[in-house]
Amino acid sequence: MRAINLHLKILIFVLVSLGVAITAYQILYLGIPVSEAETDNLWNIDTKIEFQASSKDPVKIKMYIPPLNKEYVSLNESFISNNYGVSINRDDGNRRATWSARRASGNQTLYYRLVLTKRFSDDKPVAKGPIFRESIVVEGPEKIAADALLAPIRQHSADVETFITETIKRVNSNDDNAKTLLAGDASAEKKATVIELLLSIAHVPMERVHTVRLSNDSGTQSPELWLRSFNGKEWLYFNPDNGEIGLPGDRLIWWTGNGELLKVEGAKKARVSFSMSNSEMNAIRLAKLTDDNANTGFLEYSLYSLPLATQQAFQIILLIPIGVLVILVLRNLIGVQTLGTFTPVLISLAFRETQLGFGIVLFTIITTLGLSLRSYLEHLKLQMLPRLSVVLTFVVVLIAAISLFSHKLGLERGLSVALFPMVILTMTIERMSITWEERGGSHAMKVAIGTLFAASLAYLLMSVPELAYFIFTFPAVLMILVGFMLAMGRYRGYRLTELFRFKAFLKD
Known part of the structure; x- marks a missing residue:
């Protein structure tokens, strides 16, 4: 007996530990949202290109578009134009879209639309970049000025980061x-040119980064220039206006390098404007949309990989252990008497369609009429199988009649009574009738009320959306429930109702 107890304790410990470990791994490492209410941001970016085309020459418009290979992933990308061909090319780590038309005249408008979000996975690719560059040749007064600036810069810096900041x-x-x-030009582009010159003399590589700010502002914006340099391990980003280090989280890299955003052939007066808006989406749904691009492997081996219809079935099936746990606690700890263990759970599943109040009324009507029929059949001295067959047929006819009259009265909720498990209702009527005969009417009513109470409580718990989401997303929690059920299997103490029942002995 001692060996069996030890075996049971080890089994409970293993199940609970596995359930906790797997759930913690999904939440803490994979970053799966604990609540269905958790959402991630979606950004809708509209890029508008306006220009004036000449009817004499073919038109070719080239524009950089985001590379989308690091922190962001595209959910939808579209190129909106009239009678223009569109192609996308890779260009030194950038992407460039080209619109082309043989003939176009007058004012023209093209759109590039992008819907993107942060990558669901935190895994980032290994950064690569140059760590040395050749010096830019400079002579005359500019060389003297550059050398004079570099002397204190070298003195006040200790590494690449502090050198660039200084x-x-x-x-x-x-x-x-x-x-x-600077020669009187204090623009960001000119400052970047001078900074690049000084860094090249010290053989420190530097690259221009053009970004847009992900903001809900209704106005338009222009690309913002940042600088970056590779220190051998990672890219370091710098604001050329104030030396601020680190690219803000709301910046999206549009393109890198010295190239212009827009290159136009066969047109004039071209200009680009950006506008964007923000929306939200459920985190799990978003992870499913980005699964192909974001390396979110957890979805491949989770219930979310099943077909949608199968998912909906499992969302109900996985709640059955919760209902069984409720019945187990009510029977073993509290002492509520029910018609078996699974009958209240199946009735609670039917309540999901009929709703609680209407379901109790329907269940009471069907059971009461069925008991009346069962009592009548008892006088005919029928065997059990024919008697059950008649009761089952009566239940089917009764359900059909209730559905028909409910429809005529405009109570569409009554149509869902057909979802009641007819066999379970038949067996419930039979068992209640036997209980009535063996233990009396009061005990039968007590068991019926206990069954309805247990079914109602199980329904209320199984109807909690947060619990349904949590069980479906983290099914390893069921291992913890099994461990608790095993522990309950050895409980030999008094039930709560028995403490009241034997209260008189405590006085003696």
Whole structure:
């Protein structure tokens, strides 16, 4: 007996540990949302290209579009144009879309629309980049000014990060040498050119990064210039205006390098404007949409990989252990008497369609009429099988009649009574009739009320959307439930109702 107890304790410990470990792995490592209410942001970006085409020459419009190979993934990408061909090419780590038309005239408008979101997976590819570059040749006063700026920069820096930060600060200062190199042009592009010159003399590679800000502002915006450099391990991003380090989380890299956003052939007065809006989507649904691109392997081996109709069936099936657990607690700990263990659970499943109040009324009507018929058949001294057959047929006819009259009265909820398990109703009527004969009417009514109470409580718990989502998303929780059920299997103490029943003995 001691060996059996030890075996049971080990089994319970293994099941509970596995359930907790698998669920914790899904939540903490895979990042699966605990609640269905958790949402992720979707960004809808509209890029509008306007230009004036000449009827004499073919038109070719080239524009950089986001590479989308790191932190963001595209859910939808569309190119909207009239009588234009569209192609996409890779260009030195960037993507470039080309619109072309043999003949076009007058004002023209093209659209590039993109719906994107953050990648669901936190896994990031290994960063690669240059760690050395050749110096840009500079002579005359510019060389003297550059050397004069680099001397204090080298003195006040310790690595690539601090060297670049110090360089940006010197270029943005009122230093005469910086003014000489800027030549009166304080634009971000000119500052980036001077910073690149100074860094090249020190053989530090630098690359221009053009970004757009993911914002809900209704107005349009223009690409914002940032600088980046590779330190051997990762890319470091810098604001050329103030030396700020680190690309903000709301910036989307549109393209890198010195190229212009838009290149036009056969047209003039071209301009580009960006506008965007934000929306939200359920995190799990979003993960399913991005599964092919985001390496979210958990979906491949989860219930979310099943067909939708099968998923809906399992969302109900996986709740049955919850209902069984409720019945187990009510019977073994509280002492509520029911007609078996699974009958209340199946009745609670029917309540999901009929709703609780209407379901109780229908169940009471069908059971009461069925008991009346069963009592009449008892006087005919029929055997059990023919008697059950007659009761089952009566239940079917009664369900059909209730559905018909409910429809005529405009109570569409009554149509769902057909979902009641007819065989279960038949067996319930039979068992209640036997209980009535053996234990009396009061005990039969007590068992019937206990069955309805247990079914109602199980229905209320199984109808909690958060619980249904959690069980379906983390089915390993059922291992923990099994462990609790095994522990309950050895409970030999008093039930709650028995404590009240034997209260008189405590006084003695």
